[in-house]
Amino acid sequence: MRLFTSMPYCRMSLVCCHPGTGTTSITFSIGNGREPILSKLTTHAGDAVFHSLASPSGRCYYLIHVRICVSSGAVTCTRHERERFALAVGQVREVRGLDAGVGQCASASAIQSRC
Numbered sequence: 588m589r590l591f592t593s594m595p596y597c598r599m600s601l602v603c604c605h606p607g608t609g610t611t612s613i614t615f616s617i618g619n620g621r622e623p624i625l626s627k628l629t630t631h632a633g634d635a636v637f638h639s640l641a642s643p644s645g646r647c648y649y650l651i652h653v654r655i656c657v658s659s660g661a662v663t664c665t666r667h668e669r670e671r672f673a674l675a676v677g678q679v680r681e682v683r684g685l686d687a688g689v690g691q692c693a694s695a696s697a698i699q700s701r702c
Contacts, residue, residue: 614693626693635682635689639674642695648673650698654688666690671698 609631617623625641626649639647650671656664669689674680692702 616693616695624693624695628691628693630685633683633685635685635691636679637674637682637691638679639676642676644695646673646675646695648694648697650692650702651682651685652690652692652702653686654690656688673697 609629611627611629614626614628615623622643623641624643624647626647627638627640629636629638635651637647637649648671651669652666653669654664654666656662669685670682672680692698694702
């Protein structure tokens with residue numbers, strides 16, 4: 588019986604039509620000829636999961652920013668910092684309640700200014 592009830596979900600997933608999809612992005616960056624930083628971000632319905640996969644420093648540093656756009660003839664957008672944190676390689680952190688227009692930066696060293 589479970590086989591028959593799961594069949595519609597299997598068919599929907601084949602055509603990419605499954606409920607509650609999110610986005611996964613991978614950050615791979617090499618700086619100054621060093622080992623790369625590798626980070627994974629998965630977002631779904633305003634929640635995000637940050638996963639530090641590899642970093643020459645042993646930590647991935649993150650900056651979450653919100654993009655706010657104002658339209659007065661021409662559209663002008665500015666970024667506002669929401670949160671900074673660091674994860675040791677292998678650590679995972681969930682951040683809830685993110686709005687549309689949220690972006691992130693990942694680095695192997697502490698982010699000194701905006702990204």
